[in-house]
Amino acid sequence: MSEQYIYPVKPEIARHAHITEALYQADYQRSINDPEGFWAEQAQRFLHWRAPWHTVLDYDYPSAYIKWFQGGRLNVSENCLDRHLADKGDQLAIIWEGDDPNQQRRVTYKQLHAEVCRFANALKAQGVGKGDHVCIYLPMIPEAAVAMLACTRIGAVHSVVFAGFSAEALKDRILDANCHYLICSDEGFRGGKTIPIKATVDKAAEQCPGLSKIIVVQRSGNPVNWQPGRDMWYHELLAIADTESEPEAMDAEDPLFILYTSGSTGKPKGVQHTTGGYLLYAAMTHKYIFDYQPGEIYWCTADVGWITGHSYVLYGPLCNGATTLMFEGVPTYPAADRCWQIVDKYQVNIFYTAPTAIRALMAQGDDFVASSDRSSLRILGSVGEPINSEAWEWYYHVVGQTRCPIVDTWWQTETGGILITPLPGATELKPGSATRPFFGAKPEILDAQGQVLTGVAEGVLTLSFPWPGQARTVYGDHQRFIDTYFKAYPGYYFTGDGARRDEDGYFWITGRVDDVINVSGHRLGTAEIESALDLHEHVAESAVVGYPHDIKGQGIYAYVTLIVGTVPSEELKRELIAHVRAEIGAIAAPDRIQFAQALPKTRSGKIMRRILRKVAANELDTLGDTTTLADPAVVDDIIANRLNR
Numbered sequence: 033m034s035e036q037y038i039y040p041v042k043p044e045i046a047r048h049a050h051i052t053e054a055l056y057q058a059d060y061q062r063s064i065n066d067p068e069g070f071w072a073e074q075a076q077r078f079l080h081w082r083a084p085w086h087t088v089l090d091y092d093y094p095s096a097y098i099k100w101f102q103g104g105r106l107n108v109s110e111n112c113l114d115r116h117l118a119d120k121g122d123q124l125a126i127i128w129e130g131d132d133p134n135q136q137r138r139v140t141y142k143q144l145h146a147e148v149c150r151f152a153n154a155l156k157a158q159g160v161g162k163g164d165h166v167c168i169y170l171p172m173i174p175e176a177a178v179a180m181l182a183c184t185r186i187g188a189v190h191s192v193v194f195a196g197f198s199a200e201a202l203k204d205r206i207l208d209a210n211c212h213y214l215i216c217s218d219e220g221f222r223g224g225k226t227i228p229i230k231a232t233v234d235k236a237a238e239q240c241p242g243l244s245k246i247i248v249v250q251r252s253g254n255p256v257n258w259q260p261g262r263d264m265w266y267h268e269l270l271a272i273a274d275t276e277s278e279p280e281a282m283d284a285e286d287p288l289f290i291l292y293t294s295g296s297t298g299k300p301k302g303v304q305h306t307t308g309g310y311l312l313y314a315a316m317t318h319k320y321i322f323d324y325q326p327g328e329i330y331w332c333t334a335d336v337g338w339i340t341g342h343s344y345v346l347y348g349p350l351c352n353g354a355t356t357l358m359f360e361g362v363p364t365y366p367a368a369d370r371c372w373q374i375v376d377k378y379q380v381n382i383f384y385t386a387p388t389a390i391r392a393l394m395a396q397g398d399d400f401v402a403s404s405d406r407s408s409l410r411i412l413g414s415v416g417e418p419i420n421s422e423a424w425e426w427y428y429h430v431v432g433q434t435r436c437p438i439v440d441t442w443w444q445t446e447t448g449g450i451l452i453t454p455l456p457g458a459t460e461l462k463p464g465s466a467t468r469p470f471f472g473a474k475p476e477i478l479d480a481q482g483q484v485l486t487g488v489a490e491g492v493l494t495l496s497f498p499w500p501g502q503a504r505t506v507y508g509d510h511q512r513f514i515d516t517y518f519k520a521y522p523g524y525y526f527t528g529d530g531a532r533r534d535e536d537g538y539f540w541i542t543g544r545v546d547d548v549i550n551v552s553g554h555r556l557g558t559a560e561i562e563s564a565l566d567l568h569e570h571v572a573e574s575a576v577v578g579y580p581h582d583i584k585g586q587g588i589y590a591y592v593t594l595i596v597g598t599v600p601s602e603e604l605k606r607e608l609i610a611h612v613r614a615e616i617g618a619i620a621a622p623d624r625i626q627f628a629q630a631l632p633k634t635r636s637g638k639i640m641r642r643i644l645r646k647v648a649a650n651e652l653d654t655l656g657d658t659t660t661l662a663d664p665a666v667v668d669d670i671i672a673n674r675l676n677r
C-alpha cells in the first residue's frame with residue numbers, strides 16, 4: 033500500500049476528540065494487559081448500576097461459557113432514559129423522519145421516558161413479565177424504540193424481526209424463540225409503498241398456537257383484520273396505562289434480547305445477548321468510535337431489525353444521552369438526494385451507513401449530493417460489508433468534502449458491537465481497511481491448521497479473548513453456539529470471516545469463508561435460500577452462491593435442476609423468485625437463476641461450490657482442479673449456459 037493512500041488524522045478532529053493516538057496506544061495496551069481492571073473502570077464510567085458486581089470476567093471458551101460483571105444489577109431503560117432526565121430531559125432523544133418527507137416527529141428524553149413507562153405498564157397488564165419473550169415486528173417508527181425499551185424496563189426479552197421478512201420467516205422466528213407476545217403495526221411505508229405488516233403477522237400467527245397477544249401500533253390507519261381477545265391497539269393500551277414504572281433490577285447476565293442471523297446451515301440462529309456487558313460495549317463503542325460530542329445529531333441508517341439498529345440506532349446512542357435520528361424510508365425516495373436533504377434538515381453531524389447504499393447513491397451521480405450543503409457533517413461511518421476503495425473515495429471526497437474521517441467498522445451480530453475500526457482522532461485511514469482493534473479486542477489471524485500467523489499475514493479472523501459485548505449463546509441450542517464459534521480453532525472465537533494484516537498491522541476483511549453471503553450488507557445463508565428453492569414442487573435440487581455485484585456487493589446466483597418432465601421457462605424463474613420472497617423475504621430473492629441438467633458433485637456426492645462460484649463470477653480461467661468431479665461434463669453444460677458474461 034503506497035503512501036498516497038494513507039489519509040492522516042485531521043488535527044481539527046484530534047484536537048477535541050475523546051481518543052487521540054497517544055490515548056489509544058496507552059489504553060489499548062492497558063485493555064490487553066489488564067482487561068478486568070480496564071473493563072471494570074469503563075463499566076463504572078458508562079453505566080449506572082443498582083448493585084455492584086463481584087466478578088468482572090469468568091470464561092471458558094471451549095464450553096463457550098462467558099460471564100461479565102456477575103452479581104452486578106442494572107436496568108437498560110433506566111440507563112438509557114431515567115438517568116438523563118435531570119440534565120437532558122428536554123433534549124431530543126429521537127428525531128424521526130418519515131418515508132414521506134413531510135412527516136417528522138421529535139421526541140425528547142422526557143417524552144420517551146414517559147411513553148416507555150406507560151408501555152411497560154401496558155405490557156405488564158397484558159401478563160408480560162420478567163424473562164418472557166416478546167417478538168417485535170415493526171417498521172422504523174419511534175414505537176419500535178418504545179417497545180424495545182419497555183421490554184428492557186420490565187426484564188422481558190425482545191426478539192426483533194426485520195419487518196421485511198415474510199410470514200414464513202416470521203413464523204419460524206416466533207416459534208424458535210417461543211414468543212407468546214408480539215408487537216407490530218397495521219402497515220408500514222417504505223419508498224412510497226405501503227407494507228402490509230399486520231396481514232403478514234396474521235398469516236404467521238396461524239401457525240403459532242402459542243402466540244396469545246398481538247399489540248398493534250396504528251401507523252397508516254387503514255383497516256386491518258382483527259381477532260378480538262388476541263389483538264389490541266397500542267394507543268388504547270397506553271391510554272389506560274399507569275405512568276409510574278419502577279425499572280426491574282436485572283442481573284448483568286440476564287438475557288436482554290435475541291436476534292436472528294444467518295449461518296452456514298439452513299436454520300437461522302437466535303443470537304442471545306445479555307444485559308450489562310452488551311450495554312456497556314454498545315455505549316462505549318458508540319461514544320469513542322463516532323467521537324460523539326454532547327448535543328450532536330447522530331444518524332445511523334440501519335433498521336432496528338438488524339444488530340446495527342439495536343446497538344447504534346438505539347442502545348449505544350441513548351445510553352450516552354445522544355440525539356439519534358430514525359429514518360423510516362429509503363435513500364432513493366423521493367429521489368437520490370434524500371439522505372443529504374435529511375442531513376441538512378436536521379444538521380446531522382455523524383452519518384453511519386452501509387457500502388451498498390453508498391454505491392447505489394454513487395451510481396446516481398454527484399449532482400444529487402452537490403445540491404445539498406452537508407457542512408454539518410463531521411464523521412462518516414461504514415458497516416456491513418467490505419467497502420471497495422472506489423466507494424470509499426467517493427464517500428470521502430464527494431459526500432464528506434474531504435473534511436470527515438470515515439470509520440469503516442467491522443463487527444457482527446454475535447459481537448454485539450464494533451471490534452475493528454479506526455478512531456476519528458487517532459487512526460490514519462487506508463480506504464478499504466477496517467484498520468485496528470478497538471479497546472479489549474484481540475484479533476488473531478490463523479491459518480487453516482489453526483496456527484497463529486504473525487506480522488503480514490492472511491487467513492481466518494478470530495479473537496483470542498472475550499469482550500463484554502460478545503454473544504453468550506444461541507437461544508435453545510448452546511451446542512450450536514459451541515460448534516459454530518469455538519470448535520474449529522480451540523481457544524479462539526471464530527468469526528467466519530477471512531482477513532489480511534498489512535505491514536502497519538492494519539486489518540483488511542476479505543469476506544466470509546463459510547457459506548454465508550453478504551447481499552446489500554445483509555447476511556444470508558446460501559443453505560437457507562436453497563432450502564426455500566427445494567420446497568418448490570418443480571425443483572429437484574439447487575445450489576446458491578454469491579457473485580460480485582456492483583451495488584449489492586454480492587448478488588444471489590442460484591443453480592437449479594428441475595424435476596424430470598418440467599419445462600424450464602422464464603415464467604418458472606419468476607415463479608421461483610416469488611417463491612423465495614414468500615419463504616424468506618425480498619432480500620433473499622435470487623438475482624439470477626440458471627437451470628442446469630445436473631450440479632457438479634464430487635464422487636462422494638458433495639456439490640462443488642467452488643466451481644459454481646467461479647462460473648457465477650465468470651472467472652473461467654481459474655476454475656481449478658475438476659478431476660475429483662464425478663462427471664466433468666456437467667461443468668461444460670453449466671459453463672455453456674452461464675448467465676454472467
Ligand code: 6R9
Pocket residue numbers: 293338339340414415416417418419440441442443444445446466527528529541543544550553554555
Ligand atoms: C454489523 C453487521 C456480519 C458480517 C461480518 C462480515 C461483514 C460487517 C464489515 C464487514 C467488512 C466491514 N461485515 N462489517 N466486512 N468490513 N466493515 O453487519 O452484522 O449482519 O451479523 O454481519 O458482515 O462478513 O461477518 P451482521
